[in-house]
Amino acid sequence: MNKQKSGVFGEKILYYCKDCEKFVDAQQVGRRYVFRCPICKTKNVAFGTEKSLRNFFHIDDEKEEVTKK
Numbered sequence: 569m570n571k572q573k574s575g576v577f578g579e580k581i582l583y584y585c586k587d588c589e590k591f592v593d594a595q596q597v598g599r600r601y602v603f604r605c606p607i608c609k610t611k612n613v614a615f616g617t618e619k620s621l622r623n624f625f626h627i628d629d630e631k632e633e634v635t636k637k
């Protein structure tokens with residue numbers, strides 16, 4: 569499985585820890601779609617495209633880089 573470039577959404581998939589309230593480099597737990605935050609060690613991690621995560625969690629970042637292709 570070597571598909572880090574684009575997921576099912578055709579965009580890069582990011583991981584967002586709801587406890588840390590930031591994007592993290594999550595680690596997959598087993599073979600399931602469960603991801604653990606490397607910082608706080610919880611599995612309270614959501615994943616999706618950057619845009620969808622920002623919309624969903626109302627993340628405001630100063631560098632609003634819209635990657636439209």
Ligand SMILES: [Zn+2]
Nearest residue numbers: 585588605608
């Ligand atoms: Zn965390």
